[in-house]
Amino acid sequence: MSIDKNPRRSVFGYVGGSYNPLDYFELSVVGRLHVYTEEINKVWEYxxxxxxxxxxxxxxxxxxxxxxxxxxxxxxxxxxxxxxxxSFSTLYNVGFEAKGKIAKNDKIFRSKYLDKFVDIAFPISEDRIYYRELKDKALWLRNSLIGHVDGEAKDLQIGMSIASSNQVSMVAEDDILEEFDFTSLAKFSMKIKVVISDYLLGKIKLEE
Structure with missing residues (x-):
């Protein structure tokens, strides 16, 4: 990664005047990164x-x-x-492309962009490790209990059969969500958003 501390100069050599990210990035890439920032904003708001x-x-x-x-x-x-x-899981779950407008959010795209944004956002290894642990927990919650209901996971977490009363399920889900570190999720997500914004503004350049 290279950083230019002059706020009017981009790593592309641009200085002053009117800056347009589309002069340097494909529209589909800008579109997907815009989706990232929108979802991060939602994480914070929720x-x-x-x-x-x-x-x-x-x-x-x-x-x-x-x-x-x-x-x-x-x-x-x-x-x-x-x-x-x-909303946070949207950064990592596969999202189909809108041809020419929004890139597919597959493993290749995430490896090329999102993973590198995370490395820049968390230069301290302990923070990076904790972020990844939090990310894995969030994805598990989304894919097993929230966005989809995995019977085995639900039974394991709640300690009841799937036929349990709604009240029991509600209390158990509250306990699960209470244990999740939402404060750090919001803080970490916003750090990634800052890196994405700096990248699109030409303030940083990702290593190949």
């Missing part, structure tokens, strides 16, 4: 929404509001956290 729902629910003292209102806030927070997991 997690902040969940935190606000939790805060509001805690302000509702028992006996002062209808208990079902408090439950609705709990449901809203859970739904927001699930959406955060789904």
């Amino acid at each position: 997690i902040e929404t969940a935190k606000e729902m939790d805060s509001q629910r805690k302000l509702m003292k028992p006996g002062t509001v209808n208990p079902f209102v408090r439950i609705k806030f709990q449901w809203a927070a859970r739904a927001a956290r699930k959406c955060a997991i789904i």
